[in-house]
Amino acid sequence: MNPSTTSRPRRKRLMVAGVIAASLSVAGATAAMAANSGSAPAGTTQPAGPTPDVAPPAAEGAAPAEGASEVPTDEQSEALWGAGYTSDDLDALSDLWQTDGTETKIRAGQMLLEGQELPVAPNSTAPGAQLSAFWDAGYLWEDVEALNELWGTEWLETKLRAGQALLDGQALPVPPSGTPAS
Incomplete structure (x- = not known):
């Protein structure tokens, strides 16, 4: 029995599992971005009420939140x-x-x-x-x-x-x- 041919089905299963996991990650990230931006992707529903993870807008002159995009004045x-x-x-x-x-x-x-x-x-x-x-x-x-x-x-x-x-x-x-x- 040739060991290189017996590992091919296992490798294919691992590759398929990796592709599925990556696809689910992308779909989850898209849904999370849509929930935070206030618009849901087609075919999904958005929960009623405010999203608890979204911070209120900063007051003018306040320091930006960590990770926030800022431009020079x-x-x-x-x-x-x-x-x-x-x-x-x-x-x-x-x-x-x-x-x-x-x-x-x-x-x-x-x-x-x-x-x-x-x-x-x-x-x-x-x-x-x-x-x-x-x-x-x-x-x-x-x-x-x-x-x-x-x-x-x-x-x-x-x-x-x-x-x-x-x-x-x-x-x-x-x-x-x-x-x-x-």
Whole structure:
């Protein structure tokens, strides 16, 4: 008896069971979304009365509920773009903060409105300007680690912050361990 042929019916049963389970999951998710949105899929009925899982609308100015979608205000957008930030700068901030584009715009715009400095200068992220400045100054990985410890930052933020300081003509608290590029 060949073991490879005896396992085929079992594999088929498992695949069929998986397809059925996935279909039921999709159907359940669709019904749940419809119940929360106030409209039921065709052929189903919606329970009478309010759905207990749906939160009431937030008051204006209140913090959004966790997982809620938010967009930058006009003031946040104007502060960000008016300060000269580019989409490349936003990408650098998103990488630095580990946020999506929308959250980055909101956070950066709000920081600017509050008079705070962003860790990336406006229009300064032309192909890795900060990173190039950092490495070209002769800094090595051990220098990144020393600055991480000193500033309490992660490696990417450290390199961007240090590179920007170098671009701004500032000296870093840790000298480079390597030889600067010519």
